[in-house]
Amino acid sequence: MSSNAAPSTYKHEDSRAVMSSRDRAIGLTLRMTAISIAILFALFPVVFIFASAFNPTGDLQTRNLIPQVDSFEELFTNFYSLTSDPEVLAQYPFWSWIRNSMIVATITTVLSVMLTALAAYSFSRFRFYGRRTLLLGVLLVQVFPNLLALVALFLILQQIGRLAEVIPQALPFLAGIDWGIFLMFGLDSLGGVILVYLGGAMGINTWLMKGFFDSVPREIDESAMVDGATHWQTYWMLIFPLVRPILAVVAVLSFVGTFNEFVLARLLLRSPENWTLMVGLFNFITADFSRDWGKFAAGALISATPVVIVYLLLQDQIVGGLTQGAVKG
Amino acid sequence: MATAAKSTPNLQQGDRQNAESLPTRLLKYFGLMILNAFALLLVYSFFYDGNPGLSLVVGLITLFVNVVIFVPSLSPIRWMAPGLALAILLVIYPITFTVQTAFTNYSNVDHPYPKEQAAQQIARVGGFYVGENNPIYNWENENTFVNAEGVYALWITREVEGVTEGLFVAVGQAAVSVENPTEVPAEFQGFRRMERREVGRALRDLQSASFGAGEETYSILRGGQVAVAVPRYVFNAENGTLLDQSTGNLYVGDDSVGFFVREGGNAENPNDILRPGYRVFVGLYNFTRLLNEPALSGPLVNIFIWTVVFAFASVFTTFALGLLMALILNDSIIPGRKIIRSLLLIPYAIPGVISILIWRGMMNLNLGIINDFIGVEIPWLNDPFWSKVAIIVVNLWLGYPYMMLICSGALQAIPSEVYEAAAVDGANPWQRFWNITLPLLLVAVGPLLIGSFTFNFNNYLLITALTGGNPPISGSPIAGAGQTDILISYVYKAAFSNQADYGYASAITIVIFLIVASVTLLQYRFTRTLEQVSENV
Numbered sequence: 060m061s062s063n064a065a066p067s068t069y070k071h072e073d074s075r076a077v078m079s080s081r082d083r084a085i086g087l088t089l090r091m092t093a094i095s096i097a098i099l100f101a102l103f104p105v106v107f108i109f110a111s112a113f114n115p116t117g118d119l120q121t122r123n124l125i126p127q128v129d130s131f132e133e134l135f136t137n138f139y140s141l142t143s144d145p146e147v148l149a150q151y152p153f154w155s156w157i158r159n160s161m162i163v164a165t166i167t168t169v170l171s172v173m174l175t176a177l178a179a180y181s182f183s184r185f186r187f188y189g190r191r192t193l194l195l196g197v198l199l200v201q202v203f204p205n206l207l208a209l210v211a212l213f214l215i216l217q218q219i220g221r222l223a224e225v226i227p228q229a230l231p232f233l234a235g236i237d238w239g240i241f242l243m244f245g246l247d248s249l250g251g252v253i254l255v256y257l258g259g260a261m262g263i264n265t266w267l268m269k270g271f272f273d274s275v276p277r278e279i280d281e282s283a284m285v286d287g288a289t290h291w292q293t294y295w296m297l298i299f300p301l302v303r304p305i306l307a308v309v310a311v312l313s314f315v316g317t318f319n320e321f322v323l324a325r326l327l328l329r330s331p332e333n334w335t336l337m338v339g340l341f342n343f344i345t346a347d348f349s350r351d352w353g354k355f356a357a358g359a360l361i362s363a364t365p366v367v368i369v370y371l372l373l374q375d376q377i378v379g380g381l382t383q384g385a386v387k388g
Numbered sequence: 389m390a391t392a393a394k395s396t397p398n399l400q401q402g403d404r405q406n407a408e409s410l411p412t413r414l415l416k417y418f419g420l421m422i423l424n425a426f427a428l429l430l431v432y433s434f435f436y437d438g439n440p441g442l443s444l445v446v447g448l449i450t451l452f453v454n455v456v457i458f459v460p461s462l463s464p465i466r467w468m469a470p471g472l473a474l475a476i477l478l479v480i481y482p483i484t485f486t487v488q489t490a491f492t493n494y495s496n497v498d499h500p501y502p503k504e505q506a507a508q509q510i511a512r513v514g515g516f517y518v519g520e521n522n523p524i525y526n527w528e529n530e531n532t533f534v535n536a537e538g539v540y541a542l543w544i545t546r547e548v549e550g551v552t553e554g555l556f557v558a559v560g561q562a563a564v565s566v567e568n569p570t571e572v573p574a575e576f577q578g579f580r581r582m583e584r585r586e587v588g589r590a591l592r593d594l595q596s597a598s599f600g601a602g603e604e605t606y607s608i609l610r611g612g613q614v615a616v617a618v619p620r621y622v623f624n625a626e627n628g629t630l631l632d633q634s635t636g637n638l639y640v641g642d643d644s645v646g647f648f649v650r651e652g653g654n655a656e657n658p659n660d661i662l663r664p665g666y667r668v669f670v671g672l673y674n675f676t677r678l679l680n681e682p683a684l685s686g687p688l689v690n691i692f693i694w695t696v697v698f699a700f701a702s703v704f705t706t707f708a709l710g711l712l713m714a715l716i717l718n719d720s721i722i723p724g725r726k727i728i729r730s731l732l733l734i735p736y737a738i739p740g741v742i743s744i745l746i747w748r749g750m751m752n753l754n755l756g757i758i759n760d761f762i763g764v765e766i767p768w769l770n771d772p773f774w775s776k777v778a779i780i781v782v783n784l785w786l787g788y789p790y791m792m793l794i795c796s797g798a799l800q801a802i803p804s805e806v807y808e809a810a811a812v813d814g815a816n817p818w819q820r821f822w823n824i825t826l827p828l829l830l831v832a833v834g835p836l837l838i839g840s841f842t843f844n845f846n847n848y849l850l851i852t853a854l855t856g857g858n859p860p861i862s863g864s865p866i867a868g869a870g871q872t873d874i875l876i877s878y879v880y881k882a883a884f885s886n887q888a889d890y891g892y893a894s895a896i897t898i899v900i901f902l903i904v905a906s907v908t909l910l911q912y913r914f915t916r917t918l919e920q921v922s923e924n925v
Contacts, residue, residue, distance in 0.1 A: 180467060210489065260471060340742060377793075
């Protein structure tokens, strides 16, 4: 079931023929009213956050949707204090949050696309014992949401972080080496969060990518093999470039998904300078809801705008992905 | 695709066609050797640190990687080995861990360690015991010494029948008697007396140090006393008992409750047990607790009902609004459909946390813009009833674009001949909707509605960011359990609040999983996904 599946579509043309022009006008007015109400409902929070962000008083009590300001610069009071006021930055390291989110989303996306593309190529091109079981297993394991394994994930990362001090105790002859690297994958570290995200990388994406690889004719592989190319060369120099446009879309969506992820990041990242943007913004207003509202609104605008643009540009691909059963997390 | 695959069986041969050159192979084995050494290090360290489970998993993953690399017929698996290894560590192992934990009393406060580790912990923090014949000395903070190598020493005194005796004890050196105990010199045997501030900084190190050498090692006790002391609790690993040397009481590990209980004492009596306790298997205790303990089961029943109501209401409202908008926009006489669709899509595009927090601001009782605009004082987020309404409204806003998208896709796939036939039979638009559009639509989007149900069943983000589960249920033993908590947010509180009751949290997790899994199974049966999958692969 996909949106572009039916060339002959039903568009109420027949009903128009039997309706009088007055009925049609009433019908159209009703519909346009419903649409207007829906758009008002959809966009009111958006208008409100714009108003809050540009309101120089910066508290929640926004009575005017049009900010009352004397000068153009005053509009950006909240943005200035969020991004460059040293006092605010000491408490809420906004730039660190942006950097952390970028690091986590970029590394997770690149690695997970690579991992899943490799697996999907193998599922698409090789026939081996246990292939079907593995493919089904990859799908079924997702029934258990990783949200439910919070405790275990928390404890695994804690244990990895402890290695930094455990290894010198357990194996004294290795004590000379600095094992601090494990802290970069423990609790409260970006590496740990990336690791957890990568653990869930295989799954529905493997299926989607396998579909893409299946659509590349196998004759291409065969001709390369005849010329003496290894599987790795075939994959890397022929197939990979062919599916690159689709991989790019998957990568963008995976990037946005990781960028927006909140639940695991909140559990696993503990100190403010390690928070991602979403965790940071969440803690921003739980600290002092009303006082920091304007700064939160400014931060929300900065972080949501690129994501919204990406979604609107990729609408059609997202709809295609939706009908295959992916739900936004 | 499947037929194309079968026509080219030669591709199965994998790397056998392309034998690797010797340098490549050597490089590969060298890399594998390093990987294995590293894995062995992890296996040993995890085991050493009292986590045999993780140790075993890392070992199994390493074994898997080695087997896959050395067995030529497994070469297709090599391609997915990195992904599978990560999935085993961070998806499969957590699942087994959760299942296992549900049958234990594991909690971070009362039962944090395995038995032996718990006993060692009790012995470590249990303080010291000074034998009856051992003299106790006094130590003033300012009578602390240090030498050039940073070795600490103490100048300690005691009164014996009116005469003051003094000792000078350094770490790792035998104690020396001093002649004039009351006159503390600035320098003594290469040690210099420390400044008060220095002592303050070193206090922690001093308290854990043992002074003197051989059998005669002195430790700093509470209240500035120093004596030859032994740990108060001594663990006997052979029979698993702890001996309290100061009272002579013997504490025996009771594996049914996971505590060391005084011999002849009662596990129910807090004075008869030593803390922390240790982890034991408790069978179905966590599950029976869900049902039998009124303090737990009362809130849990409410939370369960609300979870189901919330998930149903969310699916229903979002589907209704989404379908309505899809129907309206499906008509080509509407001008600017593309733009309208994009505008209606915006709630779906904004990161969830951000939009939920915006709503939370707008719904604030005194400062929120919604109450201000309507001119009412609705306690959106403070009242049990209104906070539930608020959650459903916000979720409607978050969720209807998704429903609109899938409905408009499905509407376009309904063939127009069906409607033409209905028009010929004289069906009015209302009848056409109920008898044609809706049934055909439900066949297409039904599975997605079930998916939406399971998604909302575990919609932790919405609850946490909007209400945090508040307002609280009074008298709940799990700190902060609230009227709007759903099962998954309740689990989070049980596991990560003060009690940190992992066993109980895991038990509820299993219940959630069983519900979600059976609903998902229904979904798969409904769509025959699994059969299709099996046919297509």
